[in-house]
Amino acid sequence: MFSKDAIKLYVMGISLLALTAFVFFRENTTDWRDYQAEFRDLVTEKFGSERAEQVPSGIQQIWVKDLDRVDRCVTCHQAIEWKGLETAPNPYRTHPKEILEKHPLTAYGCTSCHGGQGFSTTLPDAHGNVEHWEEPVLGQEVSEAYLIKNSKALMEMNCNSCHRYDRETKGMDYINTAKNLVEQKDCRACHTINGRGGIIGPDLTYEGDKPTEQFDYGRLTGRHAVFAWQVAHFQNPKMVSPDSIMPNFGLSSQDAQALALLVMSWKKEPIPASYISGVQLRDVPTPEEIAKEKEMLEGDGAFFVQNKCFVCHSVSSLGVNSAAKIGPDLSDAVVDVQNRFGRTLDDFLMDPTGTMSVVLATQIPLTTEQRQQAIALLKVAYQRKLEQQIKNTSPSPTPAGK
Amino acid sequence: MATEEISETKASSSLLATLREKFALRAMWEQLTWTWKPETKREAGDAIVRNFVLHWFPAKVSLESLSWGYSFWLGTISAVLFLILTITGGILMFLYVPSVERAYLSVKDLEFSTSYGWFLRGLHRISAHLMVAVVFLHMVRVFLTGAFKNGRKAVGQNRPLNWIVGVALLLITLLLSFTGYLLPWDQLAYWAITVGTNIASSAPVFGDPTRFILLGGTTIEQATLIRFYVLHCFLLPLTTFALVSYHMWRVRKDGGLACTEKRYEEAKKQEQPAIASKTYSLLGITGGSAVDVQNVMIDDENEKVPSSPYLTVRLAVVTLATTIVSIILTLLVRAPLEEAANPAVTPNPAKAPWYFLWLQELVTITTFTVGGITINGALIGGIILPGVLVAAAVLWPYFDKSPVSSIGKWLPTERKWQNRVFLIIVAAILILTFIGTYMRGPFWEIYMPWQEWEQAPRRF
Numbered sequence: 093m094f095s096k097d098a099i100k101l102y103v104m105g106i107s108l109l110a111l112t113a114f115v116f117f118r119e120n121t122t123d124w125r126d127y128q129a130e131f132r133d134l135v136t137e138k139f140g141s142e143r144a145e146q147v148p149s150g151i152q153q154i155w156v157k158d159l160d161r162v163d164r165c166v167t168c169h170q171a172i173e174w175k176g177l178e179t180a181p182n183p184y185r186t187h188p189k190e191i192l193e194k195h196p197l198t199a200y201g202c203t204s205c206h207g208g209q210g211f212s213t214t215l216p217d218a219h220g221n222v223e224h225w226e227e228p229v230l231g232q233e234v235s236e237a238y239l240i241k242n243s244k245a246l247m248e249m250n251c252n253s254c255h256r257y258d259r260e261t262k263g264m265d266y267i268n269t270a271k272n273l274v275e276q277k278d279c280r281a282c283h284t285i286n287g288r289g290g291i292i293g294p295d296l297t298y299e300g301d302k303p304t305e306q307f308d309y310g311r312l313t314g315r316h317a318v319f320a321w322q323v324a325h326f327q328n329p330k331m332v333s334p335d336s337i338m339p340n341f342g343l344s345s346q347d348a349q350a351l352a353l354l355v356m357s358w359k360k361e362p363i364p365a366s367y368i369s370g371v372q373l374r375d376v377p378t379p380e381e382i383a384k385e386k387e388m389l390e391g392d393g394a395f396f397v398q399n400k401c402f403v404c405h406s407v408s409s410l411g412v413n414s415a416a417k418i419g420p421d422l423s424d425a426v427v428d429v430q431n432r433f434g435r436t437l438d439d440f441l442m443d444p445t446g447t448m449s450v451v452l453a454t455q456i457p458l459t460t461e462q463r464q465q466a467i468a469l470l471k472v473a474y475q476r477k478l479e480q481q482i483k484n485t486s487p488s489p490t491p492a493g494k
Numbered sequence: 495m496a497t498e499e500i501s502e503t504k505a506s507s508s509l510l511a512t513l514r515e516k517f518a519l520r521a522m523w524e525q526l527t528w529t530w531k532p533e534t535k536r537e538a539g540d541a542i543v544r545n546f547v548l549h550w551f552p553a554k555v556s557l558e559s560l561s562w563g564y565s566f567w568l569g570t571i572s573a574v575l576f577l578i579l580t581i582t583g584g585i586l587m588f589l590y591v592p593s594v595e596r597a598y599l600s601v602k603d604l605e606f607s608t609s610y611g612w613f614l615r616g617l618h619r620i621s622a623h624l625m626v627a628v629v630f631l632h633m634v635r636v637f638l639t640g641a642f643k644n645g646r647k648a649v650g651q652n653r654p655l656n657w658i659v660g661v662a663l664l665l666i667t668l669l670l671s672f673t674g675y676l677l678p679w680d681q682l683a684y685w686a687i688t689v690g691t692n693i694a695s696s697a698p699v700f701g702d703p704t705r706f707i708l709l710g711g712t713t714i715e716q717a718t719l720i721r722f723y724v725l726h727c728f729l730l731p732l733t734t735f736a737l738v739s740y741h742m743w744r745v746r747k748d749g750g751l752a753c754t755e756k757r758y759e760e761a762k763k764q765e766q767p768a769i770a771s772k773t774y775s776l777l778g779i780t781g782g783s784a785v786d787v788q789n790v791m792i793d794d795e796n797e798k799v800p801s802s803p804y805l806t807v808r809l810a811v812v813t814l815a816t817t818i819v820s821i822i823l824t825l826l827v828r829a830p831l832e833e834a835a836n837p838a839v840t841p842n843p844a845k846a847p848w849y850f851l852w853l854q855e856l857v858t859i860t861t862f863t864v865g866g867i868t869i870n871g872a873l874i875g876g877i878i879l880p881g882v883l884v885a886a887a888v889l890w891p892y893f894d895k896s897p898v899s900s901i902g903k904w905l906p907t908e909r910k911w912q913n914r915v916f917l918i919i920v921a922a923i924l925i926l927t928f929i930g931t932y933m934r935g936p937f938w939e940i941y942m943p944w945q946e947w948e949q950a951p952r953r954f
Contacts (some may be wrong), residue, residue, distance in 0.1 A: 094803060114825070119610055211602040303838065304952060305840075316951040318953045319954050
């Protein structure tokens with residue numbers, strides 16, 4: 093009995109060892125390793141072995157914290173930012189440069205525009221045409237399935253996540269067409285979109301979030317997909333939902349596809365405001381503040397407003413009022429400078445000391461001519477101030493007094 | 495040439511010999527590996543009792559206890575699976591983040607970027623499913639062999655109690671698996687727990703409070719996740735460990751496996767009745783004979799073998815075999831990970847974990863409409879029926895009046911009817927589980943295994 097068991101034990105032990113070796117083998121023979129090796133060969137061939145040694149190995153990823161995305165696409169697509177591989181076969185092709193200049197990889201990753209499953213390190217999972225992943229790479233494969241000639245058109249849906257409030261965006265022809273159609277056909281007559289519009293039809297602001305299960309595919313031939321449903325619905329609303337009162341606009345299939353992409357892009361995605369095109373992240377002056385500044389710009393003290401002197405100084409006799417009033421009123425600078433620094437205004441402004449030396453050296457670089465202009469204007473301001481003082485103190489001509 | 499070689503080996507062997515002598519290599523090695531070396535068989539036996547690991551086992555075990563065909567070693571396999579789960583689970587705890595925002599992403603990382611993450615997760619998942627199955631089979635084995643029955647009147651024997659501990663362990667195993675089911679935080683997890691906890695809430699009076707306590711609120715959210723996580727990684731494993739230890743200890747206290755009872759029965763038949771004559775117990779104050787005199791004494795030395803190596807080798811074989819099967823299944827079956835949990839989208843169909851699908855089927859069967867009023871089966875199918883089954887299981891040993899001779903035998907004629915009833919219940923559970931797992935499609939309609947389900951809609 094024992095010797096039989098001992099044999100079993102040896103057999104089991106060896107089997108477990110073999111299995112462990114197999115697990116090790118499987119872990120270390122992933123496709124991405126092959127792609128990386130092939131890329132290194134390509135680089136060696138084109139640029140020499142020295143460059144090839146610089147190619148990073150192991151799983152690569154772009155982590156975009158702001159968009160909560162981890163994109164491991166660059167594990168295989170290693171040439172994205174390389175120069176000179178513009179015509180290489182994928183996955184070793186350089187990404188078109190222009191679009192990356194405005195949308196750097198570190199800030200956008202890959203999947204926020206292209207779709208696909210960024211976590212993945214295997215091809216079918218990464219390209220996302222798999223079960224349980226709803227955002228496939230919007231490229232050739234899906235385009236061909238829908239007979240769309242321009243394989244980049246579908247991607248515009250993702251672009252519109254950030255560009256949804258643009259009227260027109262460069263390079264987004266489908267979405268631009270669709271946005272035009274929304275205005276032309278006046279979809280807002282019936283539908284609310286982004287908080288504006290009618291209530292006859294459903295609110296479309298977040299139409300892109302509607303779950304796939306909530307569409308009736310019963311009258312749809314072909315693929316049971318939201319995109320297919322939307323296209324069919326735009327071309328003939330009553331065909332897919334007989335109870336619909338939406339008119340048939342006689343749209344071409346391309347227009348219907350464009351509109352389908354537009355409505356599917358309307359999602360409630362957690363995108364930081366800084367990513368959304370057209371959203372201003374700054375304090376805008378109120379209309380009153382703008383009017384006041386405009387008025388000051390037209391007065392005699394325009395020089396002090398234009399050159400931002402008024403940020404700290406008022407020149408009240410010339411109608412310039414500083415909001416902050418950090419520095420003294422410059423109306424009597426002619427005497428004030430003399431009192432404070434023991435120098436004439438001309439002398440001081442040409443070679444200032446203290447705070448003014450810092451301000452004029454860094455923030456308000458005035459040329460010699462401009463300084464002379466300032467001195468002349470300040471002298472006028474003082475003159476003006478004296479005149480105003482005389483006017484105020486001289487007895488008013490009151491008939492009763494005489 | 496040849497002579498040179500010989501002289502060289504001679505030189506090296508003599509060098510080794512001098513090294514041995516000089517540094518007392520053997521003594522050093524023995525000092526490092528043995529603190530003490532047995533001189534006699536008696537001392538060797540003592541050594542086993544004194545060894546921390548080996549003292550779990552008796553010094554000697556009977557051959558029938560060791561047989562493959564009696565117990566199928568199902569209890570041992572369960573314990574090995576629990577060990578695998580503890581090890582893989584311990585590592586997974588370093589990699590998984592129990593937060594609603596990160597849980598799903600951390601499981602995706604395990605699948606795609608953590609070294610051996612796919613393997614750890616797959617092995618943990620497969621072992622968990624296997625453990626549910628094996629613990630259930632262990633229970634079936636114990637029932638069919640009547641191993642929950644007390645046999646010879648031995649001091650402290652209480653097999654029914656150990657059976658109840660076993661039932662508790664089965665329930666805890668289910669709970670362990672159920673709590674682990676939620677952790678990936680995908681659609682599968684979210685909706686399985688929704689179905690499961692909704693069944694729990696249909697219990698009268700205690701239903702809703704139970705669900706509230708389980709979920710830490712009224713919806714499955716962060717509070718639920720952390721509750722399930724702590725239960726899964728800390729409380730339930732600890733309880734399992736304690737109960738398994740007690741379970742094992744009781745097996746020893748109950749006189750070993752039930753199959754050894756037969757031998758006592760046979761010996762009893764051959765034994766001459768004890769002579770009720772003079773005994774030297776208690777200085778003759780009491781009548782009768784001493785305890786030992788009534789006990790059947792059997793000289794089983796011939797039929798027993800030392801635990802080490804006979805038991806330990808088989809244990810090693812079972813441990814390795816279980817590990818191998820788990821690993822092979824891990825390599826063959828990919829652990830699913832669906833879309834991230836979305837409370838707004840109910841998958842169609844939404845299913846409980848597979849081991850609760852017979853309950854979900856019972857709920858379906860017991861839900862019917864009479865004259866426009868729908869009776870919800872959740873109470874009958876989800877609470878009362880399983881409740882009755884668990885209660886029956888707990889109480890069964892106390893109502894089983896079959897003779898002692900039926901203990902420790904597969905399907906004995908004396909327990910024919912009991913086993914038939916039990917097997918019918920087991921078959922019903924298995925059939926319902928099969929229907930729920932493989933034959934329920936969208937809208938909970940019956941689909942034959944060869945029928946294709948309706949195409950699941952996609953975005954593109």
